[in-house]
Each structure stands twice: as C-alpha cells, then as structure tokens.
Amino acid sequence: MSEQQTITPAEPAPASETAAPASRRFDARALLSGSVGRNLGLILALAALFAVGAITAGDRFTAIDNILVILRLASIIGVISIGMTFVIIGGGIDLSVGSVMGLASVVATLSAVQAAAESSTWVVMVFVALAVGLAAGFINGFVIAYGKVVAFMATLAMLVAARGLAEILANRQTQVVRVPEFQKFMNLDLLGIDMLIWIFILVAGAGWILLNRTTFGRRTVAVGGNREAARLAGVAVRRHTMYLYALAGLTAGIAAIMILGRTTAGTSTHGTLYELDAIAAVVVGGTLLAGGRGTITGTVFGVLIFATLTNVFTQNNLSTSVQAVAKGVIIVVAVLLQQRFSGQNTRSH
Numbered sequence: 001m002s003e004q005q006t007i008t009p010a011e012p013a014p015a016s017e018t019a020a021p022a023s024r025r026f027d028a029r030a031l032l033s034g035s036v037g038r039n040l041g042l043i044l045a046l047a048a049l050f051a052v053g054a055i056t057a058g059d060r061f062t063a064i065d066n067i068l069v070i071l072r073l074a075s076i077i078g079v080i081s082i083g084m085t086f087v088i089i090g091g092g093i094d095l096s097v098g099s100v101m102g103l104a105s106v107v108a109t110l111s112a113v114q115a116a117a118e119s120s121t122w123v124v125m126v127f128v129a130l131a132v133g134l135a136a137g138f139i140n141g142f143v144i145a146y147g148k149v150v151a152f153m154a155t156l157a158m159l160v161a162a163r164g165l166a167e168i169l170a171n172r173q174t175q176v177v178r179v180p181e182f183q184k185f186m187n188l189d190l191l192g193i194d195m196l197i198w199i200f201i202l203v204a205g206a207g208w209i210l211l212n213r214t215t216f217g218r219r220t221v222a223v224g225g226n227r228e229a230a231r232l233a234g235v236a237v238r239r240h241t242m243y244l245y246a247l248a249g250l251t252a253g254i255a256a257i258m259i260l261g262r263t264t265a266g267t268s269t270h271g272t273l274y275e276l277d278a279i280a281a282v283v284v285g286g287t288l289l290a291g292g293r294g295t296i297t298g299t300v301f302g303v304l305i306f307a308t309l310t311n312v313f314t315q316n317n318l319s320t321s322v323q324a325v326a327k328g329v330i331i332v333v334a335v336l337l338q339q340r341f342s343g344q345n346t347r348s349h
Contacts, residue, residue: 042285042301049308057315066311068194074307075200076258078300081278081285082207083251085299088282089211090244091224091291092151096140096158097252098274102267103166104132104256109175109266122182125260130253136162137249141242155245159275166268175266186261196258203254208296220244224291280327281306284334305330 053061060066080097087094107113108129117124136158143154177183188195211217219240222230231237252271259270285302287294306327313323 039286039295039297039301042298042305046301046305046308049305049312053308053312053315056312061312061315066315068197070304070307070311071197071200072194072262073310074303075194075196076255076262077274077277077281077307078200078303079203079251079255079258080274081281081299081303082203082296083248084275084278085207085282085285085287085294085296086211086220087244087248088279088287088289089224089291089294090220090241091227092144092241092244093155093279093289094140094245094248095152095155095275096136096162097248097255097278098271098276099159099162099166100133100136100249100252101256101259101271101274102269103136103162103169104129104253105260105266105270106166106170106175106268107132107266108256108260109177110169111175114178117179117182122179122185125177125179125182126257129256129260130250133249133251133253133256134246135249137246137252138242140249141245144245145238145241163268170266170268172268177260177264177266183261183264186258196262199254199258203251204296204300211296216240216243221292224288224293226292277306280331284330286334289335 050061080101084094084097108125113125113128140155140158143149144151147154186195190198211220219230219235222233222235223237223240223244227237255274256266256270260266263270281302282294282299283289283302284305285295285298285300287298309326309330310323313320313326
C-alpha cells in the first residue's frame with residue numbers, strides 16, 4: 001500500500017509552454033490570412049509602385065502636386081468602385097455603371113436643367129444626376145431581383161441602353177456646363193485638397209460605415225455568402241438585391257457630378273469602360289467575385305494601385321498598351337490568389 005502511495009502521476013507541462021504558443025501561432029496565421037493580411041499585401045504593393053516611381057521618375061513623381069494628381073485620377077473611378085464593392089459582395093455584377101454615369105452627365109447638362117439651375121440653384125444639376133443614377137440602378141435591381149434575369153445580361157442591356165439614350169439626348173454633341181456656381185463649388189480647394197478628392201473620401205467613409213457598422217452591410221455579406229440561408233434567416237433577399245444595384249447607380253450619379261466638375265462638360269462618352277476599371281479595382285482589393293467577402297478599405301487600395309500604376313507609366317512616357325498588359329497581369333494574379341485563399345479557407349472549415 002505504501003508503494004502505491006509513492007507513485008505519483010506525471011505532472012503536465014505548464015500551460016504557458018504548450019497551449020499559449022500554439023494559440024499565438026494560430027492567431028497570427030488567422031490574422032494574416034484575413035482582411036488584415038490582404039490589406040497589408042495591398043499596402044506593400046502600393047509602396048513598391050511608389051518606390052518604382054520614385055526611382056524612375058525622381059522628384060517629379062514624389063512631388064506633392066503629383067500625389068494630388070494621382071488622388072484626383074483615383075477619385076472618380078474610386079466612387080464608382082465603392083458602389084461596385086457592395087454589388088459584388090452581394091453576389092452580383094454591374095456592367096452598366098460607366099454608361100449610367102455618362103447618361104447622368106448628359107441629363108444634368110440639358111438646356112432645361114441648366115436653365116432651372118441658373119434661375120434657382122446649382123443643386124438642381126446635382127439632384128438630377130443623382131436621380132438618373134438612382135433610377136437606372138433601381139431598374140437594374142428590379143429586373144434582376146424580381147424579373148430573375150441574370151445580372152450579367154440585365155446590366156449589359158442597361159449598358160447599351162443608357163449609352164444609346166445619352167447619345168440621343170445629347171445629339172452626339174458635348175454639352176458645356178453654363179452654371180458658374182456649380183463650377184466654382186467643384187473647383188474649391190479645402191486645406192489644399194481638391195473637392196473631387198474630398199468627395200471620394202466622404203463616399204469611401206460612408207461606404208465603410210454602411211458595410212461594417214449597419215444591418216444593411218451584414219445582410220449584404222449574408223446574401224452574397226448564401227442567398228438561401230439569408231432568406232431562411234429572415235432577409236428579404238430580392239428587395240435587398242434591388243437596393244444594392246440602386247446604391248451602385250447612386251455612386252454612378254455622384255461620379256457623373258464629379259466628371260462634370262472636372263471637365264465642365266456632359267457627353268455620352270463619359271464613363272466608357274469605367275465599369276471594367278471598377279471591377280478590376282474591387283477584385284484587386286480582395287473582394288471575392290463569388291460574393292460574401294470584401295472590404296471598402298481593400299477597394300480604396302485597389303483604386304490607388306491602378307491610379308499609381310497609370311501615373312508611373314505616364315511619368316516615364318511608356319506606352320498605354322504596355323500599361324494595359326500590366327493591368328491585365330495584376331488582375332489575373334489577384335484572381336489566382338483569391339482562388340487559392342478561398343480554397344484554403346474552405347478546406348480549413
């Protein structure tokens with residue numbers, strides 16, 4: 001009996017020597033594989049582009065004026081990309097935002113609209129552009145959600161129709177903005193920063209809050225991740241889908257106001273191929289094309305990467321054809337990385 005009492009079980013290793021390091025390794029791996037890791041990669045890519053620009057173009061590239069040029073270049077497509085982010089996270093796609101932007105710029109500069117703005121306030125032009133974008137987005141959403149038309153085909157039809165309507169209304173001519181108060185406001189510099197950049201900052205901030213701090217954002221992720229599960233959880237999927245496309249149309253209307261302020265003219269050619277640039281920026285920013293995952297921060301970095309790339313090529317007088325090839329390579333690499341990481345996440349679950 002005394003011998004049995006002397007036998008003692010082996011003492012377990014201290015928790016700090018076993019569980020803690022493993023948990024730390026797991027947390028670090030999970031952190032880097034999540035949105036933080038993706039955004040870190042985007043920051044490094046943007047820093048690399050800046051380094052290339054600084055080395056090849058020197059002080060011309062690093063000058064404050066040139067940085068503001070990059071931000072102005074990113075601002076209009078950036079606003080469209082914010083709306084596109086919501087649509088793609090929700091499991092859809094919108095090919096019509098560029099054409100809707102052009103249509104909104106034309107309608108806002110019609111003689112009747114500008115006459116009303118001159119006799120009352122320039123805000124009339126802003127209201128008309130936003131109304132056109134919102135209406136086009138609602139039509140897209142209604143056809144897709146309630147008409148059960150595939151998003152690709154429905155928005156492709158809107159792309160063609162909006163561009164054609166813009167050409168008819170403008171009679172294939174450029175319509176000059178004649179409202180000086182509108183031009184004055186859009187050319188304001190606040191703290192040395194152009195109004196276009198401020199609008200982009202405000203839209204990006206509002207988009208971040210909407211996606212990350214509201215029920216609308218959570219429902220968007222749920223709808224994009226699993227529509228049936230979202231429906232069973234009580235989400236009005238069809239109505240929410242319509243709202244997503246309306247939001248994309250609204251951002252296209254905001255972009256139309258910005259392009260009017262930048263060019264002082266409305267034309268049916270505004271926004272040509274902007275939808276492809278927006279989709280590229282959203283995808284490079286880490287939003288899954290299949291839906292269910294994405295960040296506004298990533299989209300902003302995606303827009304800045306492409307704007308910086310364009311500026312680097314411009315500063316070095318390189319061919320736009322080479323630039324297009326470089327953009328294509330970046331998009332393909334981003335999609336391949338998406339597939340790899342999404343596959344790893346699926347296996348881990």
